[in-house]
Every structure is written in structure tokens, then in C-alpha cells.
Amino acid sequence: MATPDGFAEFVVARQAALLRTAYLLTGHAQDAEDLVQAALVKVVPQWRRIRDNPEPYVRRTMVNENVSRWRRRRWREQASDVLPEALSHDPDSADLIAVRDALRSLAPRQRAVLVLRYYEGLSEAEIAAQLGIAPGTVKSQARDGLARLRLALPADDEDRTDVVLDLRR
Numbered sequence: 092m093a094t095p096d097g098f099a100e101f102v103v104a105r106q107a108a109l110l111r112t113a114y115l116l117t118g119h120a121q122d123a124e125d126l127v128q129a130a131l132v133k134v135v136p137q138w139r140r141i142r143d144n145p146e147p148y149v150r151r152t153m154v155n156e157n158v159s160r161w162r163r164r165r166w167r168e169q170a171s172d173v174l175p176e177a178l179s180h181d182p183d184s185a186d187l188i189a190v191r192d193a194l195r196s197l198a199p200r201q202r203a204v205l206v207l208r209y210y211e212g213l214s215e216a217e218i219a220a221q222l223g224i225a226p227g228t229v230k231s232q233a234r235d236g237l238a239r240l241r242l243a244l245p246a247d248d249e250d251r252t253d254v255v256l257d258l259r260r
Contacts, residue, residue: 095139096142097138097142102131105146109127109149110123112206112210112211113157115191115194115210116154116157116202117157118195122160126153126157127153130152130156131149133152133156134149134152147217150221151221151222154207154221157203158203161199192243193240193243194206194240196243197236197240200222200232201233201235202236203222204222204229205233205236205240
């Protein structure tokens with residue numbers, strides 16, 4: 092099946108940004124790649140309708156797909172015979188690693204709101220429109236998500252909000 096006009100160009104131009112957003116939503120590089128691929132597969136049939144401004148539709152598809160994946164896998168235990176490789180813990184990345192670990196502990200909707208708000212820079216109204224929720228829900232999800240992040244981050248940070256909001260590194 093041939094891809095619609097402009098789809099391949101969109102994917103090439105926005106792939107890195109989509110992968111970064113997906114990584115922040117999933118917390119794992121492989122899951123992020125799978126999420127982007129699944130979202131793009133779902134977007135292809137709608138391309139002619141959304142090709143003028145596809146980014147919001149693709150982001151919402153990624154968020155919805157991530158929530159669905161999380162619901163399917165959350166009760167499944169994942170056993171492994173091999174321990175994961177150790178992460179480098181250089182001083183520059185320690186805060187970033189702590190934030191990523193804290194993001195993984197959030198519910199998918201809270202994580203989506205925080206990623207779209209503080210990483211993608213969307214307004215509350217734009218997030219509400221993309222997620223199909225009320226602006227008040229966006230505010231409460233952001234508030235609750237930030238509160239959970241503050242609790243999950245190391246207590247020695249003076250102002251943990253700066254670390255939380257510095258997801259662009």
C-alpha cells in the first residue's frame with residue numbers, strides 16, 4: 092500500500108521529536124519506538140483529513156495508545172534472566188535520571204499532561220483539546236502529577252520544580 096502524499100516527509104521531519112515525546116511518555120527507548128510506530132500506523136488512514144496540521148492528532152494518538160498499552164500491561168509481571176545494563180551516573184545526568192524515574196511512576200494521564208505541558212509547551216486549552224478532557228482536569232492532573240514528582244525526587248534538592256520542568260536535556 093502506498094503512503095499518502097506528505098506523510099513520509101512528515102515522518103522524516105518530525106521523527107526525532109515524536110520519539111522524544113514517546114520516550115517521556117513510556118520511559119523506555121524500545122517502547123517509545125513501538126509507540127511512535129503504532130501511532131503512525133493509526134494515523135495513515137486519516138492522513139488526507141489531518142495533513143494540514145497533523146502534529147496534534149499524532150500526539151493525541153500517541154497518548155491514547157500509551158494509555159491503552161499501559162492498561163493492557165500494568166498487571167503483567169515482567170521477569171528477566173538478565174539484569175539491565177547499568178546507567179552512567181555522571182553528576183550532570185543524575186537529576187535527569189531521577190526525573191525520568193519519577194515520571195515512570197506516574198499514571199499515564201498525569202504523565203501525558205506533564206509531558207505535553209512542560210516538554211511540548213502546550214497550553215492547558217491545547218492539552219484539553221488533544222486529550223479530550225476539560226481544562227480543569229488538565230490543571231488537576233498537572234498539579235497532582237507535579238506533587239507526586241516532588242515526593243518521588245530526592246529530598247536534598249532545594250527547588251525540585253526546576254529539575255522537573257527541565258526535561259529538554
